[in-house]
Amino acid sequence: MSQEEEYVRCDRCFEHFPAEELEECPSSWHEVKHGITIGHQFCSDCCVEVFQNEGCQSDVGNCDRATKLMAEHLKNYAEKKGFSSYEGKEHVYLDAFKAFCLADFSVSPEEIFEDEASLLPDELEFFEGKETFMVKQVDKKFSFSKVLVSEVLEAFEDLGCYKDRFYFLNKRHVLVVTSDGMWGALAPRTEEAFDVERSRFIEETRYGHKFFELGKEDGFVLVDTKMMEFDWSKLTDQKFVELCCDIVKSLPQVAKVRITEGTSDLGQDIEAIEVISSLVGKIKQKLTIQCKHFLARKVASSDIAQLPNSYSQLKFDVFWLMTDNYLLPSCHRMLDAWDKDDDLPFKVVRWDRKKIEDYLRNQAEIYTRYFG
Structure with a gap:
């Protein structure tokens, strides 16, 4: 048998290879006659290039080489x-x-x-x-x-x-x-997240209804049964920490909560243990919660910048920032950077005034305790 008969040409690089080294591509073919197609055959190097540059993900399961590359x-x-x-x-x-x-x-x-x-x-x-x-x-x-x-x-x-x-x-x-x-x-x-989204949806619907002046002619009628007002100036720094503590206690996945003494300089006002669902079952993680009762200004990055330095002492899994104001863009950027930094072994949660108010609209008892 001649060498030409033992080897087959790759339809992409046009080099010749042993027939068993070529793979017929299910997504690349040519029509030899009307209605009759023949699949192109590629060598392994060309398959890698096609996968990287053109994509063969849709062939996973139909092509052994695409499945292996994926x-x-x-x-x-x-x-x-x-x-x-x-x-x-x-x-x-x-x-x-x-x-x-x-x-x-x-x-x-x-x-x-x-x-x-x-x-x-x-x-x-x-x-x-x-x-x-x-x-x-x-x-x-x-x-x-x-x-x-x-x-x-x-x-x-x-x-x-x-x-x-x-x-x-x-x-x-x-x-x-x-x-x-x-x-x-x-x-x-947990269902807590469901309740927060429900409250937020109701609030946004209320504002949208008012802004666009919607009525029966629009097929939209809104009955506002409860309006809660939040006067944050009523709270002292300590009362705000207590409010945050009550909020954390109300979360169904939280097992232990306490206001800490002597760790506020480290960025921790409250510590808690929560039990969460994971893909490997229930796991416990420690929360370090920092409370910022800032009526006159928003939270800046400088207000929390030292937190990573406290990790070696506090050893937490989640850093949770709670404030009755809002966060400056620089603060958001810093928290985003921490969340994406693989060298920082903790997650970041942030609750600003809007998030806290959304949650309290479903927690009448806590709301009444501090604002009623």
Whole structure:
């Protein structure tokens, strides 16, 4: 047999290779006759270039080489982001806070979470709030961090995967997001987030109704049954800390809360332990809460700049800033930078006046105690 008969030409680089080293591409072909097509055959190097430059994510599952390349790219991405293996399983990568995972299609969400009771979108109701992605199933409702949903979708985009679709694992209460080359899964938050979004929606609807002067002729009638007023000048610094403490105590996932003595200079006025849902079960994390009762000005970055230096003493998992004013852009930028800094092993939560007021509208007892 001649050398030409033993070797086959790659349809991209036009070099000749042993036939077994070429892969027929399911997305690239030429028509030899009307209605008759022949798939192009590529060598491994050309497949890598096509995958990186043109994208073969839609071929994952149909092309062995595309499936392998997708797995390699996801593994490299996970290592770069500092993700860990999910319970020692290959192809599934867990973020540092165990709140979401990413995986390729060599494994399925149902297999990983041992939950075959999946609900498709037409069996659920979805609502995207300001900070929360919500799922409702008949009389049950679940909240998921919109930030984490965005991180999953950004990972899809970074890896060239699109066509996002949501569904729900009913037994584990896990939200699954799939694309054409990989999938992600998120653990739920508590109903507290659902209540905050509900309150915010009501408030924004009230203001929108007034601003646009909507009425019956618009098919929109709003009955305002409760107006709460917040006079923050009534509170002293200590009273504001006590209010923040009561708010934290009211959260269903919080197990222990106390106002601390002697640590305010370190950036901690309150410490708490919360038990949260993760993809590996319930986990405890320590909250360090700093309270800023600033009536005359907004919170600046200089007001919190020393916080990372206190980490070695306080050892917290979450830094939570609460203020009855608002944050300057520089403060937001600093908190955003901390949240994205892999060298800082804590998450950041911020509640400004608007967020606190939204929450208190669902907490009449706490509201009355401080503003009634």
